[in-house]
Amino acid sequence: MKKILVVDYGSQYTRLIARRLRELGVYSEVVHHSDDVETEDLMGVILSGGPRSVTSKGAPSLPTWLREVDVPILGICYGMQLLVKEFGGLVEKTETAEYGRTEVIVKKPASIFEGISERLNVWMSHGDSVVKVPEGFEVIAVTENDIPAALSSLDGMIWTLQFHPEVKHTEMGMEIINNFLFNICHADRNWTIEDFLERKVEEIREEVGDGKAILGLSGGVDSSVAAVLVHKAIGDRLINIFVDHGLLRLHEEKEVPMVFKDKLGLNLDVVRAKDRFLKRLQGVTDPEEKRKIIGEEFIRVFEEEAEKLGGRFLVQGTIYSDVIESAASGKETAKIKSHHNVGGLPERMNLKIIEPLRYLFKDEVRRLGELLGIPGEILYRHPFPGPGLGIRIIGEVTEDKLRILKEADAIFIELLKESGWYEKVWQAFAVLLDLKTVGVVGDERAYEYVIALRAVNSVEGMTADWSKLPYELLDEAARRICNRVKGAGRVVYDITSKPPATIEWE
Ligand SMILES: Nc1ncnc2c1ncn2[C@@H]1O[C@H](COP(=O)(O)OP(=O)(O)OP(=O)(O)O)[C@@H](O)[C@H]1O
Numbered sequence: 001m002k003k004i005l006v007v008d009y010g011s012q013y014t015r016l017i018a019r020r021l022r023e024l025g026v027y028s029e030v031v032h033h034s035d036d037v038e039t040e041d042l043m044g045v046i047l048s049g050g051p052r053s054v055t056s057k058g059a060p061s062l063p064t065w066l067r068e069v070d071v072p073i074l075g076i077c078y079g080m081q082l083l084v085k086e087f088g089g090l091v092e093k094t095e096t097a098e099y100g101r102t103e104v105i106v107k108k109p110a111s112i113f114e115g116i117s118e119r120l121n122v123w124m125s126h127g128d129s130v131v132k133v134p135e136g137f138e139v140i141a142v143t144e145n146d147i148p149a150a151l152s153s154l155d156g157m158i159w160t161l162q163f164h165p166e167v168k169h170t171e172m173g174m175e176i177i178n179n180f181l182f183n184i185c186h187a188d189r190n191w192t193i194e195d196f197l198e199r200k201v202e203e204i205r206e207e208v209g210d211g212k213a214i215l216g217l218s219g220g221v222d223s224s225v226a227a228v229l230v231h232k233a234i235g236d237r238l239i240n241i242f243v244d245h246g247l248l249r250l251h252e253e254k255e256v257p258m259v260f261k262d263k264l265g266l267n268l269d270v271v272r273a274k275d276r277f278l279k280r281l282q283g284v285t286d287p288e289e290k291r292k293i294i295g296e297e298f299i300r301v302f303e304e305e306a307e308k309l310g311g312r313f314l315v316q317g318t319i320y321s322d323v324i325e326s327a328a329s330g331k332e333t334a335k336i337k338s339h340h341n342v343g344g345l346p347e348r349m350n351l352k353i354i355e356p357l358r359y360l361f362k363d364e365v366r367r368l369g370e371l372l373g374i375p376g377e378i379l380y381r382h383p384f385p386g387p388g389l390g391i392r393i394i395g396e397v398t399e400d401k402l403r404i405l406k407e408a409d410a411i412f413i414e415l416l417k418e419s420g421w422y423e424k425v426w427q428a429f430a431v432l433l434d435l436k437t438v439g440v441v442g443d444e445r446a447y448e449y450v451i452a453l454r455a456v457n458s459v460e461g462m463t464a465d466w467s468k469l470p471y472e473l474l475d476e477a478a479r480r481i482c483n484r485v486k487g488a489g490r491v492v493y494d495i496t497s498k499p500p501a502t503i504e505w506e
C-alpha cells in the first residue's frame with residue numbers, strides 16, 4: 001500500500017502525526033529512526049520531534065535511507081533542527097524557550113501555508129532554535145519572538161516546522177498537514193476506520209481461537225469500546241471484570257455495573273478489592289511508586305479471576321496516550337508518567353495482553369464506539385484514569401482524604417452538569433493537595449486541606465488548555481466545597497496548559 005513514513009525521534013506526538021494522516025484518509029507507518037525500512041511505494045516522509053537536542057553528543061541523526069529517496073520531506077521540531085544541521089545551518093539553545101501557545105507570522109506565500117491566515121496561534125515545545133538558516137533554504141514564517149518557525153528548500157522538496165501542526169491546539173494545523181500531503185506529496189486517500197474495525201475483529205478471533213479472555217472494564221470510554229469490539233469477535237467467551245479498588249469517584253462502584261449491564265447488555269463480574277489496594281498504598285507518597293503498585297495490583301486481581309474462569313488473555317482498553325507517556329514506544333521517548341495499564345505493569349505476569357485500541361487516540365476511540373453503536377452517554381463521559389483518586393490525592397492515600405476528595409469532586413462535577421459546562425469541557429476533576437492552610441470559620445481558626453479544581457479542553461489528551469470557566473461557577477464551587485465538605489478549607493483553580501503541566505497532577 002502506498003504510504004507516508006513517519007520517522008520517530010521520541011516525540012510525545014509521533015503517533016499523533018500518524019493519526020492526523022489517518023484522519024485525512026492517508027495510510028502511514030511509524031518507524032524508529034534507526035530502523036531499516038522498505039522505501040517502496042513511498043509518498044513522503046515526516047520526521048517527528050524529540051526530547052534530545054541536536055547540539056548534544058550522540059543525538060539521533062537522519063536515517064541513511066533518507067538520502068536515497070526522492071519524495072518530499074517534512075521535519076517537525078527536532079526533525080526541523082536535524083535537517084537544518086544536515087544542510088549546514090546552525091541550531092543552538094537560545095535564551096527564549098517556547099512552550100505552549102505561541103504566535104506565528106507567515107512571511108512568504110508557500111504551498112504548505114496555502115489558505116492559512118497570516119498570523120496564527122500554534123503550539124510549541126522547544127528549547128533549541130535555528131540561529132542560522134542553511135544555504136538553499138528560506139524562512140517562510142517566524143514566531144512572535146522572531147525565531148524561525150518554518151523553512152522551505154528552494155526546490156520545494158524539504159519543509160520544516162518548529163511548531164507542532166499535529167496537535168489540536170495549533171490553529172489550522174490540519175490544513176497545514178493537508179497541504180503537505182496533497183499539495184506537496186500528492187498523496188492517495190487510502191485509509192478508513194471501517195477497514196480498521198474489520199481487521200481488528202479478524203485479528204482477535206485468530207489470536208484467541210476457542211479460548212477465553214477477560215477484560216478490565218472501568219466503565220470508561222476506552223474499556224467499553226474494547227468490550228463491545230472484542231465481544232463482536234469472540235462473543236460470550238469474553239468475561240468483563242470491574243475492579244472496585246476503593247479509588248473510584250463517589251458512588252461509582254454501584255453506578256458502573258448498573259449502567260454497563262443496562263446500556264450494553266454484556267455480562268460483568270465485580271471484584272471488591274478496596275482493602276488490598278489501600279493496604280498496599282499505605283505510607284506511599286511517590287507518584288510513580290503509587291502508579292506501579294496500582295498497576296501491579298490490577299494484574300494480580302486479573303490473574304486470580306482468569307485462573308478461576310480458565311482464561312488466558314487479558315483485554316485492556318489501553319489507548320495511545322497511555323503508551324506514549326509511559327515511554328513504552330521507543331528508547332528515546334522520555335517517561336512522563338507510568339500509566340497503570342502500561343508502564344505500571346509488573347514484569348512477571350501470566351496473562352497474554354490484547355489491546356485493540358493501542359494505537360488509537362481518544363476521539364478515534366469515540367468514533368469507533370459510534371460505529372459499534374455504543375450510546376453517547378458512555379462515549380462522552382469525561383476520561384477517568386485507572387489509578388483513580390490514588391493519583392489525585394497528592395502524597396499518601398488515606399480513607400479520610402478519599403472521603404474529602406470524593407465529596408469535593410462530586411460537588412464540582414454536579415455543578416458543571418447543572419450549568420451546562422460538563423459537555424463543554426473535555427475533562428474536569430478535583431485534586432486534594434498534601435497541604436493544609438489556615439482559615440477562619442465562625443470566628444474560629446481552621447487548618448484544613450486545599451482542593452485544586454482542574455478543567456481542561458482537549459481533543460485527545462496529548463495537549464490541553466485550561467477551561468475558561470465563568471467566575472460565578474468557580475465562586476459557587478468554592479463556596480459549596482468549603483461549606484459542605486468537612487476537611488476542605490480552601491479551593492484553587494489550576495490555570496496551566498499541557499505542556500508544560502500534565503492534565504493529572506501526578
Ligand atoms: N476499575 C477498573 N476495573 C477494571 N479495569 C480497569 C479499571 N480501571 C481501569 N481499568 C483498565 O485500564 C484501562 C485503562 O484505563 P483508562 O481509564 O485509561 O481507560 P477507560 O477507563 O477505559 O476509559 P477512560 O479513559 O474514558 O476513563 C481500561 O481500559 C481498563 O482496561
Ligand SMILES: O=c1[nH]c(=O)c2[nH+]cn([C@@H]3O[C@H](COP(=O)(O)O)[C@@H](O)[C@H]3O)c2[nH]1
Nearest residue numbers: 338339340383384385386387461502503504
Ligand atoms: O488509564 C489511565 N491510567 C493512568 O495511569 C493515567 N494517567 C493519566 N491518565 C489520563 O490520561 C490523560 C492524560 O493525562 P496526563 O496529561 O495527566 O498524562 C488524562 O485524561 C488522564 O486522566 C491515565 N489513564
Ligand SMILES: NC(=O)CC[C@H](N)C(=O)O
Nearest residue numbers: 049050077078126127128
Ligand atoms: N519538541 C521537540 O522536538 C523539541 C526538540 C528539542 N529537544 C528542543 O527542545 O528544541
Ligand SMILES: [Mg+2]
Nearest residue numbers: 218220384385
Ligand atoms: Mg478510566
